[in-house]
Amino acid sequence: MDFKDKVTADDIISEVTLMLNDTAMNKGISYGAYMNSVQRAVEDLHINLFMSTRTMDIEVPKDTLKIEMPDDAFNVREFYLHNGVCCQPGGDMAIVHWKRMYNNSQGGAGYTAPRKETQETDIFFNPLFSGGGPDYRSYPMYYANIENGLIMFGENCRVYKYFRIVFNTLGGKIGEAMEIPRIVRRCITLMVAKDNCMKLMTRDRMTYQVMYQAISGELDTPRTGALDKAESMLARMGTWKRNEFLLRNGTAKY
Secondary structure (H helix, E strand, O other), X not given: OOOOOEEOHHHHHHHHHHHOOOOOOOOOOOHHHHHHHHHHHHHHHHHHHOOEEEEEEEEOOOOOOEEEOOOOEEEEEEEEEEOOOXXXXXXXXXXXXXXXXXXXXXXXXXXXXXXXXXXXXEOOEOOOOOOOOOOHHHOOOXXXXXXXXXXXXXXXXXXXXXXXXXXXXXXXXXXXXXXXXXXXXXXHHHHHHHHHHHHHHXXXXXXXXXXXXXHHHHHHOOOOOHHHHHHHHHHXXXXXXXXXXXXXXHHOOO
């Protein structure tokens, strides 16, 4: 997702505490609790809308052929191998494919999988169409699998120095400065306000019930609520990328 203009979690907390008449934070909700509430709201929006995408280059672990998923990653989008010059003319790179149920969690070249290279063609992993072309085992296959937060590589990946992983993130680890796009500031503010107003309502229902209903209406009303507006604005971003994708796929020959 393309955005640059951001606000901080403290900006959100300042506005929420003012809305809830809790600027002194003396009603039973601590600063840390407000911060956690902001984190959860940002995570929910990132998961629902795949807001942030991160690219990371990591050295291939040639001794174990496995590595833990990057912190804050929840959806792998692309996977490549390269030798440090993948973005230069003539750079050497390879696409890493997914191999179902591949598992080398103990490390090294040994692994388990329903189908192996020495067996018949795997209908779930075959670099070529099943009919025609050279034997798919006659050239290197680069593949990996992810289970329980562990990325496990095929033996042929050893010939490359780095892997490049492109993935969606939650917008920052717990305790890190969060990236909150200004265009969703109102939505995040109301999400945090709703969460904490509900907590305060357990202590003083008379004071906070009407406020909770007003916040919920402003946040959750279909089409005109802040949540629907935020989702709509974010869906319209990146028009250049989306149009390029549609153009290429519309003219591609498969």
